[in-house]
Amino acid sequence: MGLHDDEGTRVRVFMLGWEFPPFISGGLGTACYGLTKALDQLGVRVTFVLPKTVDSQYATHVRLLTPQAKRQTTIRRTSQTDELTNVSFRAIMSPLRAYATPETYNERIEETLRLQRETTVSSEAGDGGPRADYAGDLYREVHRYASMAMELAKGEEFDVVHAHDWMTYPAGVGVAAISGKPLVVHIHSTEFDRSGEHVNQTVYDIEREGMQRADKVIAVSHYTRGMVISRYGIPGDKIDVVYNGVERAGVWSTTPETIRREEKIVLFLGRITLQKGPEFFLHAAKKVLDVMDNVKFVMAGSGDLMYRSVELAAQLGIGNKVLFTGFLRGDDVRRIFRMADLYVMPSVSEPFGIAPLEALDNDVPVIISKQSGVSEVLRHALKVDFWDVDEMANKIVAVLKYPPLRMTLRNHGNFEVRKLRWRDAAQHCLRIYEETLVPV
């Protein structure tokens, strides 16, 4: 069954993933990167397939091979970074992006078309029409991506297919079908997390089919596992929980914060969307400001509820106390963590939630929603129901008011977070791969 080649028993994975640094827009990309890196260190060989657009600026240190490029250069197995010795990357030309919705996809396509009109002379003449590297709407693109992946897979050797979140499920199902290899689907979020009760039926159907066709389903928490069972009707014995890890910053801050501000900073960091509960953050902020003055609330991130949140802050009369930074990445994220006295994650439904772990890693105490997967693994965090803004405010005030609370949360939390390692997650995934490879 292909396991016992000259390289011994190393498992080869056809991984349908997302985003690699430095262009990571959220937890999905962080998780794919962390997991793949740890698999690499375990000696698992990974063919990492991800969507790439013409205008994207990948490949400074991640070298990508497209199916076209591969055809030109025949066999080139050297597309690896220095860091990842067992991973080779394959890019598929596609405008798919992590966290895309039909609406954001359409906007993106229009922008791409505009860019193309500006840069290519030929498209000036007549209708450029949809070219080979994207489809007109998100669902068709997801299926187009699947056939591209199947095409690509024909030239690859692997033992198992591993697909991350719904947009790659059709690709995963297709590749597994033509190769006869087992399929593992990894649930980082479900349509219910993203859209509440207003689920998009097409997305739901794609998700469910992926889960049904999979040999094994990986959920990022018991919270998500429960949802996969109850909402998608997948039998529990097919679903394993693999918690995410956290990539340690590795650098111990030797320069302590020298500027002690008069004002405390409470941080919201994440996409400003329904799922992340921005309005609960703002309502809690209002209550905190009723009893405390020297606090600022920072909302770092962007999303479809951003403008509504700005309006809500104004409506609540706390506009001058709430700052919006827009989307932050890399060093800016670390900088904002350094400034924060407290991180709050008021998510309405959070399958896991890597950001609180990063906050703890940066010595920032956290308040997390009980409706999250990460609350299963963190004990040294304050927990609230996302809708209970009174209790959220109560806890925010306490953290800001009592240094011993901050200190204890920080010390224990930082220690606890070190126990959540990608290495363990990768080992668990490896066990799951091996399970699917054992003939029944």
Add this chain to the structure above:
Amino acid sequence: MPSICFYFQVHQPMRLRHYTVFDNDERYFDEGRNAAICKKVANKCYLPANRMLLRLIQQHKGRFRVAYSLTGILLEQLERYSPEVLSTFHALAKTGCVEFLAETYYHSLSFLYSRKEFIEQVRKQMDVVRDLFGQTPKVFRNTELIYNNDLGLLIEAMGCFDAILTEGADHVLGDRSPNFVYQPKGCRRLKMLLKNYSLSDDIAFRFSNRDWAQWPLTVEKFSKWVNAVNGNGNVVNLFMDYETLGEHQWQDTGIFDFMRRLPEEILKHSDNDFKTPSEVVASYEPAGAIDVPHIISWADTERDLSAWLGNPMQSNAIHELYRLEKRIKRANDERLLTDWRRLQASDHFYYMCTKYFADGDVHKYFNPYDSPYDSYINFMNVLDHLERRCAVKETPILSCDSFPASGIPLAAVSV
């Protein structure tokens, strides 16, 4: 000839209600929850255990004897929620075979923070024992068996005690046995009884543990261990929480049957007998002095204070609490004083312990909080309100119903 000395600790704290920074009333305690727990424990433990021990005393015609230490805040709650428990304690007291010990009324750690407050609480507890059971305690046990040389000296200096109890911790005893009467270092009169933690914990903690090599524990086996002390000790001190009977060890573990049959089995050996702490003290001379320069307790494996004062939240909360003493007492308001004292119960600080939080351990017993952090936040919110009440007393200009939720101006707070 070993004497068996049973002493049971009987205590329930008054748990706080969920109190947020937005609350602004004097209802700090969770009446409903406290009543429910009190009744539950009464039915599972206090009532059946009291009745059983009463029968054993009658049956053995005075040869079976036990001691209790009841906290004042438990007695208050029993009076309110389970008066029948009080009447069974009363019946036990009348047998003449039951001794009641002295401790702090509020099950507090006051010895560590205020000698004045400590002595007041001990006196208050002795008064209530005298009123209810017609006995004046002669033996003292401190909250959680917390002890050091200074406490021994203080208790001797109080002049009304013959002995003090504490943990027979290994590092204090060295190669000596806990099965003798000792004397606290520096004391001349006061004697000291040390808990035999091995035999005590066989009953209190290991009784129902099926992974324990000695499970199941039978009275025959236990008596054999007790008899083995013969020739190498005078007394086996079995000190434990009363809730061991029926609550920590549920009835279906056979704990009641064990206790019911134990006296008979022990007394089969003619050298054995049961004694109360005062009788032990009267019967045996100290075998030497025990030096405890550092504080010990009966808690966890560390036998130290880390269960109550091990993290910054705990020490902060308790320091802030005792910092209010002068202002509370100066305010001369009985309700304020009582609220402040009820907050002193060691349990409030125990709930804040992060030590075994990850394992979710024994610390869970009737713990009303999901996490030590919630417990600290709640406690501090209550304390904050209590402090504002003090401030109001100190500045009569501010009327009681008009002070803002955000607190009192700084000037009013300073002492």
